[in-house]
Amino acid sequence: MFTQSEENYLKAIFHLQQASEGGVSTSGISENLETKAASVTEMVKRLAEKELVNYQKYYGVQLTDAGKKQALAVIRKHRLWETFLVDRLSFNWDEVHEVAEQLEHIQSTKLVEELDRFLGRPEYDPHGDPIPDAEGNMPEIPTKRLIQLQKGERGICKGFNDTSSSFLQFLAKLNIGLGTQFEVTHIESFDNSMTVSVDNQEILLSKMATDNIYIEEVSV
């Protein structure tokens, strides 16, 4: 259906789109795929021709529904193969990316379906990233971090960027976990440390900590 190169572009655009609103820039794509900007412009025009992206000269691209669907199909394959490599063959989680980058382009609906079944319909890949289902549904990935909140704003803890045991143990000591409600009561401009109130208790968190906590903002 699509070439490997087209699929790589769609995937890159999808990921860049997650991380920022508005159009995805030519330079963003070119960095992500390690190609030159001129090559990106050319490919983006072809993708627009095929109605996989909306492209506005000089203002970047956005995936259409068709483009998003295809991107998710590739991401699904990528993460299923990573799971296969780690769970069934004895790859380490840091050795799988390059191979999955190739395997994600194999075209066979039956293969994807059977692989998914064989692996026990996993929901997350070895890196903890969610695996889209056959329809492209995937748990929303939290992108907002506690550090981005202003004084007086509130958020609910949705996940962590750093998943090392030391960080998780630190959080446990403070009674912070998934679902914890924060209200920012003070931001120290000197070092960007933050005071948040949790269950009417004041907790001081370093920049380092607040940058590693994903939240969903709650309107006051």
Added chain:
Amino acid sequence: MFTQSEENYLKAIFHLQQASEGGVSTSGISENLETKAASVTEMVKRLAEKELVNYQKYYGVQLTDAGKKQALAVIRKHRLWETFLVDRLSFNWDEVHEVAEQLEHIQSTKLVEELDRFLGRPEYDPHGDPIPDAEGNMPEIPTKRLIQLQKGERGICKGFNDTSSSFLQFLAKLNIGLGTQFEVTHIESFDNSMTVSVDNQEILLSKMATDNIYIEEVSV
């Protein structure tokens, strides 16, 4: 290392080479790969440039050692993946070819090694074709058929092309099996049926039968 297209050509040349001595013809390759002769000539020149084949204009190509090695590596991957699809995912033996045709091009030494281990180092794929080992060793595939022998020549039975139970049962009735020694005593030009002596017994075999028996020729 090599492109998908190059690998497909090497594999095709390898298979055609098995089935006949002398150079592999341009038209043979073009039929096998469903491309035009002109495209074959062009690719064959590139392969010769890279010393994967010896090419003599108008007289076809032959794989060099390097070319043969690469062809065997691709065949190894193809057959391992077919085995995976049938043994581990629930593919039927007649559904695997197209997918294996893609999977055979994935580049990762570790993946091939781990897949081989995971499958229990199988020796034959779901179609009964032998799987080359990592060094490219593979049981010799018999290519000569009984039908090719002339009157007075001898051969030893090495395998069968048609492996249907009806054919195998027919052979069993005549006491023909792996290792059986034939000597051709007569060829009936009218219908190409053949009389062979086996253990000093004369047996009449139809063209249909002799065309499905692989042999190794024995010099008289």
Added chain:
DNA sequence: AATAAAATTTAGGGAATGCTAATATTTATT
């Protein structure tokens, strides 16, 4: 508002791979 800097697009080109039509060579048939 003018200018400088950064980002993007266009122009022109190359490698890989395939095609059709024209030409050359080999092989088969008279």
Added chain:
DNA sequence: AATAAATATTAGCATTCCCTAAATTTTATT
């Protein structure tokens, strides 16, 4: 041996994908 038929190669062209250098447009800075 001459000719016809079959095979193979060359010439010329198209597509995909990537590149560098030049031109254009947007964004940032004076």
